[in-house]
Amino acid sequence: MASEEHRQHVIASSVYVGIWAVLMVLTAVTVFASFIELGDLNIVVALVIATIKATLVVLFFMHLYYSSKLTKVTMVAAVFFLFLLLALSMTDYLTRHWLTNPMH
Amino acid sequence: MAASDIEIAEHNLQHHFADMDQQRETSTFGMWLFLVTEIMFFGGLFCAYLVYRATYYQAFVEGSQTMNIWLGATNTAVLICSSLSMAMAVRCAQTDQRKMMVILLIVTMVFGAAFLGIKAVEYHEHWTHHQFPGPNFQFEGADAAGVSPQNVQIYFSLYWAMTGLHALHMVIGIGLVTWITIAGARGHYSADYYSPVENVGLYWHFVDLVWIYLFPLLYLISKKHGG
C-alpha cells in the first residue's frame, strides 16, 4: 500500500523512556549542583545542564533528529538569532563602565 | 464502523495539496516555524532577564531565595513526565493504537493541570507576601541583605512575567490537547493522518523546553544562604 512507504520513522518506546530517565536525572543533578558553591561556574553548570536537557527534548521528543534538513536549519536559525539579540545587547551593557570618569 | 486509514487520510486532504505527504510535511514545517516565533517571543524576556541579572545580581540572589526549589523541581519533573506521555501518545497515533493514544493524551493533560496547580500554590504564596510588583510591593530583608527593594522588584517582575507567560502557554496547550483528545476519541486520526497530534505534541514539548530554562534561571540562582 502506498501509505506504508510514506509512514514516518517510529521511535521505539524504550528510547522515549530512556530519554525521560536521563532528563529526570539531569534535573536532580542541576538541583544539587546549585547547592554547591562554585562561584561564577554555578550559572555555567546550570545552563549547560539545561541545554543538554533541551537538546534531548528537541532531538528525540520533537523528532528533530529524524526530521528534514530544512527543519534542523530552521531551529538552528532561531537559536542563532536569539543569541544575536542577547549577545549584541550585552556589548552595550558589558562595556558601559569601560570609560570611567577621569575625575573620580 | 471506524473508517479505514486511507479513508481518513483522503478525507483530510486539502484541495491545494497534491498529496498527503506534501500536506503533512507542510503542516509540520508550519508548526516548527511557529515555534521559532515563540522562541523569539520568550527570547525578549530572556534578554531582559540577562541584562538585569548582570546588573543587579545580588538583588536577584535575594529575590530567588523566596522561591521554593522543591516545588520548582517537582514542576520540572511533572513537565518532563508530561512530555514523555505526549511523545508516547504521538507514537500511538503513528502506530494506530487509538485507545492508548487517548489515554496518554489524558495523562498529559493531568500532568499539565498538576503543573498549573503547583504554580498556583507558589503564586498564592508570593502574592500573600506582597511579592508582586507594583505600589504594594514589599520585600523585607532587602536592607539587611544590602540590596535595593526596587531592584528585587525587577527580579519579581521578570519572575511573574516569564512564568505567567509560560503558564498562559500551558493553558493554551491543555486546550489544544483537549481538542485532539476528543477528535482522537472520535477516530479522526490514523497512522496516515495524525498531523494535528504531532503538531500539538511539538507545541507541548516547546512549552516544556521553556520551563527547562526558567527553572534554573529563576529558582537556582545561588544557594549561598542555604535555602
Add this chain to the structure above:
Amino acid sequence: MATAVQATVERENYLNHDYTLKSWLLTKDHKRIAILYLISITAMFFVGGFFAMLIRLELLTPAGDLVSSDTYNKLFTMHGISMIFFFLIPSVPAVLGNFLIPLMIGAKDLAFPKLNLASWYIFMIGATFALTSMLLGGVDTGWTFYTPFSTTYSNTHVIGTALGVFISGFASIFTGLNFIVTIHRMRAPGLTWNRLPLFCWSNYAASVIMVLGTPVVAITILLVALERLFHIGVFNPALGGDPLLFQHLFWFYSHPAVYIMILPGMGVISEVVACFSRKRVFGYEFVALASIAIAVLGFLVWAHHMYVAGISVYAALVFSLLSYLVAIPSAVKVFNWTATLYKGSIRYDTPMLYAFSFIGLFTIGGLTGVFLASLGIDVHVTDTYFVVAHFHFVMVGGMVVAYLAGLHFWWPKMTGKMYPEGWAKLSALLVFVGFNLTFLPQFVLGYMGMPRRYHAYPPEFQVLNVLSTAGASILAVGYVLPMIYFVWSLRYGKDAGPNPWNAVGLEWMTESPPPTHNFDETPVVTWEAYDYEHQPDEEVTVGR
C-alpha cells in the same frame, strides 16, 4: 461575434464566481484575501496621509500656531503608526505577495489558506484598536513608544494603541510564516530555487524577518502595557529599570522591520525592470542572495538608532561598522538593476516610470543611510530633519513608489482591466516631482539643525518648510489620482488579456483575472526565470 463576447463575460474567475458578502468575508482564496488587504491598507494610507497633511500645514509657519505641542505630538505619532504598522509593513506582502506568490510558483493557494484569512481579520482587529484609540484622543509618544514616557508619564491612550500594534503584529507573523512554508513546499515541478522569480526571493527574505523579529517587539509592547498597568519598573529608571533596554528590544525588530518594508518593494522592481527592458535581471543569483543578506545583516545593526541615547561607545562602534556592511547588498541590487537596463529594450510604461523613480530615490535614501551609520555625522544630524528626510526617501521614494509600480504592473492581472495610461503617467510624474519637493529641502533643514518632532522652529527655516509643504500638496494629488482612475478602470477600463505586457512568469500564463483555482493544470516549469530571449516581443501570449 456575440458568442465570443458572451464567452468572455461568462468565463469564471475569482471575482465573479460568487458575489455574496459572505463569500468574500469567509473566503480562503489568496486572491480575494489580497483584495481585502488592498482595501484596508489603502484606507490606512489615507488615515496616515491625513495626519501628514496636518503636520505639513502646521509647519508652514515657524510658530506653533495651528495646533498645540501636545496635539502635534499626537499627529506625528499617529502618522507614523498608521503608515508603518498599518500600511507599509503589510503593503506589498499582504496585497501583491498574497495575490502573486501562489501564481508565480504554480500553486493553487498558499500553504495555509485559513491562516491567511485569519491574518486579515487579525490585522483588522489591530487596526480597529489603533483607530479607536486615535478617535478617543490618540497617543503622543511617537511611533517608537520610548520609555519611561510611554510607560509612566504619557496621559494618552498608549495601551489601546500598543494593543493595536501588538495584535496586527501577529497578522504579519502569520503572513510571513505562510510565505516561507509555501515557497519551500508548494513550488510547481521544475521550479527550482534558481528559477524562482526575484519577487518570491524578496518576499521570502522579508518573511524570514517577519517571523524572527516581530515576536520581539510583541513582547516588548506587552511589557510596556504591563509596566503602564502594574508599574513593574522594568523600563523605569526611578525603579531601577533601564529605558535603553526598551530601545534595544524595540529596535531589534524595528530596524529589520524597515527591511520587511523595502525588500518586497525591491522584488517588485526586479520584476518590472526585467519586463520593461525585456532582459533577464543581471546577476540573478547575486540579487537573490542579496535579499537574504539584507535580511540577515539587518538584524545586526539596530543600535544605530541609539548612538546618542546613552549606550556604550564601544557598542556604538560595533553597530556602526555593521551598519556600513548592510548597505552593501542593497548597493549590489541597485547595480544589478542598472546593469539590466544596459542594452535592454526599454519601454516607458507607467510601472517602469515608477521603477526609474525608485532606483534614483532609493539610492539617495540609501546613501544618506550610510551617512547616518557614521557615528560622527550622526551625532550632528540625529533627531533632525536629516533623519526624517532619509527615511522618507527610502520608505516613500522607495517603498511607496515600488508599491505603486507593482499595483500598476499587476493591476491588469488582478482585475482584468487596464488603467488609463495617460493619467497614470501624469500621476507618476506628480509623485516624483511632489516627492522631491517635499523631502529634498528636509535634508538641508536637518543639516542646518531643525529638530524633528517640533511644531515650531526658527524663522530662518521657513522657506524650506514652505517648499516642503508645497511639495506635499503635489504629492497628495499624485496619490489621489490613482485612487480615482483605478476605481474608474474597474468599470470603464480596457479589457486586458492574460499578458498585456508580454512578460515572462507563471502568473502571466493564466487568465486575467485568474480563475479561483489559478491554473487548469499544474504547470511544469522548464525555463529559466526572466527568459525574455525566448519570449516573443510582439505576439500576444495566449493563456493556458
